[in-house]
Amino acid sequence: MHETAIVSGLMRILEQKAARNGVAHISSVLLKVGRLQAVEPQQLVACFEMFAEGTVADGAELVIYVVGVRGRCRACATEFDVPRFHFECPACAGSDIEVIQGQELYIESFEASSVSSVNNVKARADV
Amino acid sequence: MCDNCGCNVTDANRHLLENDEHHTIEVLENLLHENDIQADHNRAHFEDHGVFAVNIMSGPGSGKTSLLEATIHALPPGLRIAVIEGDLETENDAERIRRHGVPAIQITTGMACHLDAHMVHEALHELDLTGIDILFIENVGNLVCPASFDIGQHRNVLLLSVTEGDDKPAKYPIMFRAGDQVLITKTDLLPYIEEFSMARARASVRAVRGDMPIIELSSKNGNGMEQWIAWLVQSVAEQKIAA
Numbered sequence: 001m002h003e004t005a006i007v008s009g010l011m012r013i014l015e016q017k018a019a020r021n022g023v024a025h026i027s028s029v030l031l032k033v034g035r036l037q038a039v040e041p042q043q044l045v046a047c048f049e050m051f052a053e054g055t056v057a058d059g060a061e062l063v064i065y066v067v068g069v070r071g072r073c074r075a076c077a078t079e080f081d082v083p084r085f086h087f088e089c090p091a092c093a094g095s096d097i098e099v100i101q102g103q104e105l106y107i108e109s110f111e112a113s114s115v116s117s118v119n120n121v122k123a124r125a126d127v
Numbered sequence: 128m129c130d131n132c133g134c135n136v137t138d139a140n141r142h143l144l145e146n147d148e149h150h151t152i153e154v155l156e157n158l159l160h161e162n163d164i165q166a167d168h169n170r171a172h173f174e175d176h177g178v179f180a181v182n183i184m185s186g187p188g189s190g191k192t193s194l195l196e197a198t199i200h201a202l203p204p205g206l207r208i209a210v211i212e213g214d215l216e217t218e219n220d221a222e223r224i225r226r227h228g229v230p231a232i233q234i235t236t237g238m239a240c241h242l243d244a245h246m247v248h249e250a251l252h253e254l255d256l257t258g259i260d261i262l263f264i265e266n267v268g269n270l271v272c273p274a275s276f277d278i279g280q281h282r283n284v285l286l287l288s289v290t291e292g293d294d295k296p297a298k299y300p301i302m303f304r305a306g307d308q309v310l311i312t313k314t315d316l317l318p319y320i321e322e323f324s325m326a327r328a329r330a331s332v333r334a335v336r337g338d339m340p341i342i343e344l345s346s347k348n349g350n351g352m353e354q355w356i357a358w359l360v361q362s363v364a365e366q367k368i369a370a
Contacts, residue, residue, distance in 0.1 A: 059157050
């Protein structure tokens with residue numbers, strides 16, 4: 001369950017960025033998670049729902065974009081999708097493979113409404 | 128009307144402006160950013176003291192602590208070591224190490240299934256690294272989670288015991304790919320475990336990382352220990368040159 005540690009990192013970043021950008025509410029968050037990160041998307045989502053409660057991201061949707069593993073053969077420079085963690089070059093059968101994609105674990109962006117927008121909506125509702 | 132005070136906002140165009148305020152904020156920040164900064168700080172601390180830091184990882188019960196005990200006795204005189212032990216509970220492993228006269232700090236993680244850079248940092252406050260050449264950090268026995276967390280180590284060493292089965296690397300590829308050195312342990316038990324094929328185990332490691340160096344050893348009867356000690360001695364020398 002190291003997903004809890006990852007989600008607390010996520011919440012820290014979201015709350016910092018939200019405060020800095022005058023964000024009142026976050027409606028969705030886009031994560032990029034590489035397959036080499038040993039992270040289970042379903043657990044991230046469940047954990048996020050719990051951690052986001054009562055914060056600026058309460059009820060936000062966590063959209064996880066899973067990034068497949070791609071490698072580049074150091075012997076012949078062929079780039080290829082790595083199937084099932086089998087790191088072997090399809091062109092020359094070389095086994096010295098550099099990972100060029102699949103280690104991602106970051107927040108791409110989030111959708112937010114700013115403080116002024118929410119105030120406007122409230123003001124209109126009051127009228 | 129101007130663009131500054133809001134006097135240009137009318138009932139007719141207000142909704143357009145409000146749509147603008149619903150926006151996408153780009154972040155592009157790593158979720159383990161804080162851990163990684165702490166890990167770099169730990170590494171700098173090791174390098175200030177000329178310490179080579181090894182992160183020992185494996186499933187539970189594959190012989191990490193036994194390996195450390197055997198290592199203490201096999202190291203050439205003059206190489207001084209310290210140990211940080213990670214477990215969910217108990218002081219048992221640190222006590223085992225201290226019995227050999229080696230300083231050991233126990234981290235009990237409670238419910239956490241891995242060590243992170245902050246836990247190691249806390250432990251370092253209790254550990255004097257002056258005169259230490261090698262710090263072993265024995266991670267929580269787990270073949271999934273520890274792979275994701277940089278704790279400031281210079282090298283990852285992965286243990287696979289013959290009792291676990293020769294296909295573990297294929298089952299836990301991310302962990303085995305994270306290694307810099309694989310040790311196949313408990314080889315003294317090989318005669319009793321006919322299911323375990325050393326060739327299959329090696330092929331299974333090679334499938335996830337073709338250039339992975341592998342040492343077969345037994346902490347119990349000492350076979351293969353000299354290769355492991357040679358790797359350590361060489362790594363310490365390389366680390367001193369780099370620092």
